[in-house]
Amino acid sequence: xxxxxxxxxxxxxxxxxxxxxxxxxxxxxxxxxxxxxxxxxxxxxxxxxxxxxxxxxxxxxxxxxxxxxxxxxxxxxxxxxxxxxxxxxxxxxxxxxxxxxxxxxxxxxxxxxxxxxxxxxxxxxxxxxxxxxxxxxxx
Amino acid sequence: xxxxxxxxxxxxxxxxxxxxxxxxxxxxxxxxxxxxxxxxxxxxxxxxxxxxxxxxxxxxxxxxxxxxxxxxxxxxxxxxxxxxxxxxxxxxxxxxxxxxxxxxxxxxxxxxxxxxxxxxxxxxxxxxxxxxxxxxxxx
DNA sequence: TTAGTCTTTGCAACTTTGTTGCAAAAGGTT
DNA sequence: AACCTTTTGCAACAAAGTTGCAAAGACTAA
Numbered sequence: 001x002x003x004x005x006x007x008x009x010x011x012x013x014x015x016x017x018x019x020x021x022x023x024x025x026x027x028x029x030x031x032x033x034x035x036x037x038x039x040x041x042x043x044x045x046x047x048x049x050x051x052x053x054x055x056x057x058x059x060x061x062x063x064x065x066x067x068x069x070x071x072x073x074x075x076x077x078x079x080x081x082x083x084x085x086x087x088x089x090x091x092x093x094x095x096x097x098x099x100x101x102x103x104x105x106x107x108x109x110x111x112x113x114x115x116x117x118x119x120x121x122x123x124x125x126x127x128x129x130x131x132x133x134x135x136x137x138x139x
Numbered sequence: 140x141x142x143x144x145x146x147x148x149x150x151x152x153x154x155x156x157x158x159x160x161x162x163x164x165x166x167x168x169x170x171x172x173x174x175x176x177x178x179x180x181x182x183x184x185x186x187x188x189x190x191x192x193x194x195x196x197x198x199x200x201x202x203x204x205x206x207x208x209x210x211x212x213x214x215x216x217x218x219x220x221x222x223x224x225x226x227x228x229x230x231x232x233x234x235x236x237x238x239x240x241x242x243x244x245x246x247x248x249x250x251x252x253x254x255x256x257x258x259x260x261x262x263x264x265x266x267x268x269x270x271x272x273x274x275x276x277x278x
Numbered sequence: 279t280t281a282g283t284c285t286t287t288g289c290a291a292c293t294t295t296g297t298t299g300c301a302a303a304a305g306g307t308t
Numbered sequence: 309a310a311c312c313t314t315t316t317g318c319a320a321c322a323a324a325g326t327t328g329c330a331a332a333g334a335c336t337a338a
Contacts, residue, residue, distance in 0.1 A: 049286055130265050
């Protein structure tokens with residue numbers, strides 16, 4: 001686990017620091033998307049708010065995490081898959097937000113279907129967020 | 140125009156006040172989605188920030204406007220079509236964000252395609268936001 | 279291992295964004 | 309016009325996000 005974290009940071013040409021290790025670990029363990037607020041709460045040591053902001057920013061730039069837009073007016077961050085690289089994020093999967101447990105997960109297997117845009121319009125990135133009830137909560 | 144505005148407010152059982160007329164007019168004229176900030180800037184008279192917040196909130200509740208989630212960490216508001224009613228918003232169209240001019244528009248004609256979710260998952264609402272270059276900016 | 283350099287962190291101070299309670303003003307009704 | 313109800317603006321907060329700068333930490337090479 002520790003190896004994996006260092007590997008990811010090194011690959012992105014980032015120096016390995018306490019906060020980066022810690023925050024990256026949180027994402028790997030979480031499995032679902034996290035808000036800035038969640039990250040701050042889950043850090044074992046207390047890092048400065050500013051540090052969390054800057055770390056998330058760097059992770060974004062390096063393509064380690066990506067943002068998920070939500071209707072709830074909160075930005076969520078989630079780990080990118082391996083094929084994401086600096087500058088270009090391959091975000092063609094669906095995000096699912098459970099309205100019961102609140103967990104937001106990336107459904108990496110389900111791809112976003114093609115859509116026809118009006119003439120002249122050019123799509124660069126497509127985001128699809130599905131709100132509903134997840135399998136765990138549907139009982 | 141003035142008639143149209145009063146009609147919409149009356150239909151939603153809202154009293155017709157300066158700020159509501161003014162803000163609703165801004166949305167009708169804008170044609171595209173607006174951030175809270177934009178609304179504040181465009182009001183001809185200066186209304187209190189709080190009034191703008193509350194007005195947008197009321198418009199949301201009455202189904203006059205709806206929100207659009209964006210990756211940019213900003214919530215946008217846009218006029219709903221006629222078939223949206225209090226409590227239930229028919230948001231099955233695509234939103235397009237132009238990365239050049241920044242305009243966000245509702246593509247009412249393009250419906251969100253069906254997708255197959257894993258077993259146990261239940262979709263209640265689907266949001267689809269396309270980022271790219273719009274017809275005006277593609278030159 | 280240590281010395282030196284460059285990067286990252288934490289602090290302080292600040293701006294922006296969003297919320298709440300309450301008195302004054304404006305809207306709707308008779 | 310007089311009444312009652314709703315809406316507005318103000319003040320005072322709380323939360324979220326940003327910036328500059330000195331101190332601490334990470335990497336490099338000898």
